Amino acid sequence: MMRFIAGRIVYGVFTLWFLATATFFAMHAVPGDPLASEKAVSPEIRRNLEVRYGLDKPLMTQYGIFLGNMIKGDFGISYTQKNRSVNDIIREHFPISAQLGVLALLWATIGGIVFGAVTAYYRNRWPDYVSVVAVIICISVPGFVFAALAQLAIIALNEAVGSDWLPVAGWETGSFRHMLVPSLVLGLGTLAYLTRLMRSSMLEIMEADFVRTAHAKGLGTQRVFWQHQLRNAILPVVTVLGPAIAGITTGGFVVEQVFAIPGLGRYFVQAVQQLDYTVIMGTTVFYGAFLIFLVMMVDILYGVIDPRIRLAPERLRHQGGPI
Amino acid sequence: MRIIPAHMTRLSTIALFVGWLLLAAFAHAQGVNARTGTITLGFSSEPPTLNSMESTDQVSSMILSHVKEGLLRYGPTGELVPGVAVRWELTDHSARFWLRRDARWSDGKPVTAHDFVFAWRTALLPTTASQYAFILYPVKNAEAINRGELPATALGVKAVGDYELHVELEKPCPYFASLTAFMTYYPVREDFFRSRGERYSADAADMISNGPFVLDRWVHGAALSMVKNPRYWDAKNVKLNRIDIPHMTSDPQAMFNLYRNGSIAMTGLTRELLGKAVELDYPIRSFSTGAVFFVEINHRPERVTSALKLRQAIQALIDPAVLVNRIMAIPGNRPTDTLFPSWVKGVEKPFIEEYPPPVIERSLLRARTLLQEYLDESGLDAPPPLVLLTGDNPMAVQQAQYIQYVLGQGLGIEVRIDKQIFKQILEKMRAGDFDLVTAGWGPDYNDAMTFADLFASWNENNRGRYQGAEYDRLVREAQGSNDPRVRMQAIAGIQQLIMDDVVILPSYENSAVYVQDPHLKGVVRSIFGGDPSFRYAWIEEGSAP
Numbered sequence: 001m002m003r004f005i006a007g008r009i010v011y012g013v014f015t016l017w018f019l020a021t022a023t024f025f026a027m028h029a030v031p032g033d034p035l036a037s038e039k040a041v042s043p044e045i046r047r048n049l050e051v052r053y054g055l056d057k058p059l060m061t062q063y064g065i066f067l068g069n070m071i072k073g074d075f076g077i078s079y080t081q082k083n084r085s086v087n088d089i090i091r092e093h094f095p096i097s098a099q100l101g102v103l104a105l106l107w108a109t110i111g112g113i114v115f116g117a118v119t120a121y122y123r124n125r126w127p128d129y130v131s132v133v134a135v136i137i138c139i140s141v142p143g144f145v146f147a148a149l150a151q152l153a154i155i156a157l158n159e160a161v162g163s164d165w166l167p168v169a170g171w172e173t174g175s176f177r178h179m180l181v182p183s184l185v186l187g188l189g190t191l192a193y194l195t196r197l198m199r200s201s202m203l204e205i206m207e208a209d210f211v212r213t214a215h216a217k218g219l220g221t222q223r224v225f226w227q228h229q230l231r232n233a234i235l236p237v238v239t240v241l242g243p244a245i246a247g248i249t250t251g252g253f254v255v256e257q258v259f260a261i262p263g264l265g266r267y268f269v270q271a272v273q274q275l276d277y278t279v280i281m282g283t284t285v286f287y288g289a290f291l292i293f294l295v296m297m298v299d300i301l302y303g304v305i306d307p308r309i310r311l312a313p314e315r316l317r318h319q320g321g322p323i
Numbered sequence: 324m325r326i327i328p329a330h331m332t333r334l335s336t337i338a339l340f341v342g343w344l345l346l347a348a349f350a351h352a353q354g355v356n357a358r359t360g361t362i363t364l365g366f367s368s369e370p371p372t373l374n375s376m377e378s379t380d381q382v383s384s385m386i387l388s389h390v391k392e393g394l395l396r397y398g399p400t401g402e403l404v405p406g407v408a409v410r411w412e413l414t415d416h417s418a419r420f421w422l423r424r425d426a427r428w429s430d431g432k433p434v435t436a437h438d439f440v441f442a443w444r445t446a447l448l449p450t451t452a453s454q455y456a457f458i459l460y461p462v463k464n465a466e467a468i469n470r471g472e473l474p475a476t477a478l479g480v481k482a483v484g485d486y487e488l489h490v491e492l493e494k495p496c497p498y499f500a501s502l503t504a505f506m507t508y509y510p511v512r513e514d515f516f517r518s519r520g521e522r523y524s525a526d527a528a529d530m531i532s533n534g535p536f537v538l539d540r541w542v543h544g545a546a547l548s549m550v551k552n553p554r555y556w557d558a559k560n561v562k563l564n565r566i567d568i569p570h571m572t573s574d575p576q577a578m579f580n581l582y583r584n585g586s587i588a589m590t591g592l593t594r595e596l597l598g599k600a601v602e603l604d605y606p607i608r609s610f611s612t613g614a615v616f617f618v619e620i621n622h623r624p625e626r627v628t629s630a631l632k633l634r635q636a637i638q639a640l641i642d643p644a645v646l647v648n649r650i651m652a653i654p655g656n657r658p659t660d661t662l663f664p665s666w667v668k669g670v671e672k673p674f675i676e677e678y679p680p681p682v683i684e685r686s687l688l689r690a691r692t693l694l695q696e697y698l699d700e701s702g703l704d705a706p707p708p709l710v711l712l713t714g715d716n717p718m719a720v721q722q723a724q725y726i727q728y729v730l731g732q733g734l735g736i737e738v739r740i741d742k743q744i745f746k747q748i749l750e751k752m753r754a755g756d757f758d759l760v761t762a763g764w765g766p767d768y769n770d771a772m773t774f775a776d777l778f779a780s781w782n783e784n785n786r787g788r789y790q791g792a793e794y795d796r797l798v799r800e801a802q803g804s805n806d807p808r809v810r811m812q813a814i815a816g817i818q819q820l821i822m823d824d825v826v827i828l829p830s831y832e833n834s835a836v837y838v839q840d841p842h843l844k845g846v847v848r849s850i851f852g853g854d855p856s857f858r859y860a861w862i863e864e865g866s867a868p
Contacts (some may be wrong), residue, residue: 040783083525
């Protein structure tokens with residue numbers, strides 16, 4: 001197990017280096033100029049700005065300096081937020097995205113597993129059809145539509161009830177009512193996706209030999225469902241959970257924009273639009289590391305749930321059956 | 324103030340909005356609260372920097388105009404009124420300001436003439452690299468200091484005692500008084516600035532105020548609050564106690580929803596939202612942003628658009644009235660044939676009343692004749708395709724499509740629309756990688772010169788690289804005089820030249836439409852000095868009229 005983990009770490013570090021390097025050069029290859037401003041500046045001021053941001057040096061030197069600083073965990077000062085370091089931006093805004101993301105993921109996972117299992121159980125009957133339609137809508141309609149609709153619904157609700165318990169938009173640290181609707185909207189797409197995944201996985205398991213065996217040896221329906229079907233069917237869901245967490249925390253841009261939530265997602269997207277080099281690098285490397293870490297965790301978790309995954313061919317041979 | 328790709332302007336930037344007042348655990352959203360004297364707004368973005376010497380954008384300018392005050396400021400009707408200075412005197416080559424003795428920083432220390440000297444010198448340092456350093460250039464030696472040729476101490480400004488400021492001017496500058504209301508001219512106290520180092524103005528605690536409000540709270544990217552400054556010299560006439568800005572989002576729809584919910588006091592409207600606001604029976608307000616939009620032309624000799632006949636052919640076909648009234652259809656925008664908006668002052672009356680813009684003869688026949696002449700001159704069989712650079716927002720694209728359609732149908736010119744994000748538009752304009760570009764210009768100070776020198780050969784913002792000896796001569800003539808008649812005569816010459824030489828194709832004067840809580844009164848929307856201003860605002864109690 002330790003070798004397995006160590007291997008994953010080495011692999012992760014290499015991936016991160018590759019990601020950082022590719023982003024660095026791609027970013028510099030994008031046409032446009034991070035120092036371009038609405039107001040043209042004199043060549044003297046421009047030179048001073050280049051010196052301030054180290055853009056006066058050759059690209060490879062800049063790359064070397066960037067790598068050195070990255071190892072130290074320093075991403076420099078933002079081009080657009082002139083007094084703020086990229087580290088500050090990540091430190092202040094990522095926890096907000098994370099809170100929102102975790103809550104969204106909670107809805108998505110619970111909802112996905114429950115709906116998936118239920119629809120599989122009632123396959124080709126009305127609960128299945130209803131959920132299929134709902135799932136298709138949730139997957140194909142973009143998040144900002146749901147976000148805007150949710151806002152209108154809140155306005156109508158507030159008007160009807162005469163209270164303001166649910167805010168239309170905004171954020172207060174630790175305030176659940178500010179998180180509730182945005183996290184539901186944010187989790188919707190993933191919820192739908194997980195429902196589909198869970199449903200097909202569940203259907204496959206329900207037909208499996210070992211399930212029939214379990215029934216045959218007289219186990220109760222409940223026991224078969226919880227012990228054999230659910231635990232096996234959940235595996236594909238766990239696999240996509242890592243990328244889903246990253247997807248939700250990074251994909252929060254639209255929801256953050258509509259609900260005026262000061263998360264990291266908007267910095268991530270706006271930095272690209274504004275060619276804010278340091279923020280682009282900082283957020284990309286940070287999210288990259290985060291994603292790599294999550295995938296690694298999923299691999300390990302997967303190994304815990306399913307010993308076959310631990311890449312041990314000889315044991316696999318002896319122990320080929322289901323758990 | 325900035326070149327703005329059409330429509331990216333205040334509609335969104337100014338989109339000031341939001342509100343959300345936390346009274347207790349169960350917050351009660353309220354755009355205006357008469358009992359506490361609080362209003363709640365929203366911003367389209369986080370202020371990039373609140374260091375007045377370096378700020379350039381609308382949001383920062385709005386906040387700074389509330390927490391700081393220059394020698395002069397803008398009053399309730401947009402006129403210049405005393406700020407830190409009680410009176411002033413302007414001659415051809417100098418200016419003198421007498422400062423009030425009751426002006427205080429928020430820590431109680433007096434605001435002195437030294438604070439202005441320090442701010443102006445620091446803003447000009449090449450190492451400060453302020454984008455707005457140029458606005459100090461009317462002060463003697465400012466430009467040389469900014470280029471690093473002279474030390475900052477050579478600047479033509481000195482404090483005579485604590486309460487008198489003497490300024491030497493580089494050349495006559497009849498609008499110098501209005502410049503002192505601009506944020507780059509705001510005072511900065513040296514000891515406080517030095518005590519904060521790199522952190523100066525980075526957080527609420529790293530700021531010090533001398534304006535009607537102080538910055539109370541600043542959660543980056545999330546929220547800002549300003550509270551009334553009890554030490555402000557005119558505090559008794561500041562009616563609002565608190566301005567909360569708890570929302571920052573560039574989504575105008577979200578802001579509008581907050582306004583509908585009664586959570587914010589005002590919000591800007593896009594064209595789509597305007598329709599909704601009308602449906603909801605909200606009174607629609609509009610104000611001139613002061614900006615002018617136009618199609619900028621690439622005059623670099625290697626581009627086809629350097630041919631006058633081709634430019635004239637295009638000019639004879641593109642009609643701002645059609646664009647504004649039929650295509651854009653936002654109330655308040657006003658089609659124009661000149662670079663100088665209707666609010667620019669002339670000798671006595673508005674400039675365009677004294678010197679009406681030249682009439683452009685628009686007809687398909689004339690356009691086709693001119694195009695044929697161009698083709699004959701250049702020995703071409705068919706007109707070459709043109710690249711039209713434009714922004715990635717729907718309104719700019721619409722404008723570009725209008726030009727594409729008109730030139731294609733009328734003259735058989737193929738127009739290729741090059742849609743880019745803002746930074747890339749700027750880069751392509753700088754590199755000259757375009758034939759036409761939808762652009763705009765917002766004024767920096769209250770004088771025709773803020774527009775007039777835009778296409779002078781030495782101006783870095785002249786991104787089409789128009790080079791005209793006559794144009795340059797007229798700009799110098801207007802800059803070299805304090806006599807309004809001489810100046811306006813020269814400006815009129817520039818106006819004529821812009822049409823004759825087709826320097827640009829003016830499109831429209833920009834207005835912004837917005838909705839505002841009917842209980843909130845006295846908000847000043849203005850072209851200069853930070854917009855909107857709540858310095859004179861108050862909340863009327865009782866039910867809305």
